[in-house]
Amino acid sequence: MMKKIIIYLCLVLVFSSCADGQPGQNNQFATLPKPAAGEAVATFGGGCFWAMSEALLELRGVNRVISGYAGGHTKNPTYEDVCTRNTGHAETVQVYYDPKLISYTTLVDAFFYAHDPTTLNRQGPDEGTDYRSIAFYRTPQEKQILEQEIAKINLSKHYPAKIVTQVAPFSAFYPAEKYHQGYYRLHLDDNAYLTSVSMPKIMKMRKAMKAQLKPEFK
Secondary structure, three states: OHHHHHHHHHHHHHHOOOOOOOOOOOOOEOOOOOOOOOOEEEEEEEOOHHHHHHHHHOEOOEEEEEEEEEOOOOOOOOHHHHHOOOOOOEEEEEEEEOOOOOOHHHHHHHHHHOOOOOOOOEEOOEEOHHHOEEEEEOOHHHHHHHHHHHHHHHHHOOOOOOOOOEEEEOOOEEEOEHHHOOHHHHHOOOOHHHHHHHHHHHHHHHHHOHHHEOHHHO
16 A cells, blocks of 8 residues: 555656646746637636647637636736645636637536546646636626536536536636647657646547547547
8 A cells, every 4th residue: 555655646746737847947928819809718727727728729719728827816926836826826728719610618518528627626646726627707698608517517427526616707817938838739749747647638528529629630
């Protein structure tokens, strides 16, 4: 038993995003784009944003996804700040999409299938409030959709446990550092965390949302 515990702790240290956050890099923040004409915006947090940003970007109708931080009280936090869990922020993604091609409801479904929304403050080896499952709404209609989709998925028994996703009003989103943007595609061949933790989430989402994927991902 002790040997298994030691192995598990080693895996946590190796695969934790914050442990692999590359501190000391140039902390230049990404630019937060303004929505283009006809674009809508949605914001979700489902564990490490490396996986979530890639998963949602693969959906037909999604134009851009920016990784960042939301849900807390600190303005313009760095990755290292968020990792202290003193900012209140979660790793999140901001999705820019064409509502004529993909609905908010479809985005919400993909979000719930791209991570495990039943584990409180945890995604696989990543543990802490910065990895919590959280969905932000901008309108009463979006709040209603989130609550309806949670009830629907709970009723379907897709997950063995109840969804614990926090549903919260949107207030602010702070873009993460430039090196976090598009991280999955840039480092898939040289980062064990991506292949061991991120890739299974993306494959799970692809399977659940096959009809809504861009052609190259089907």
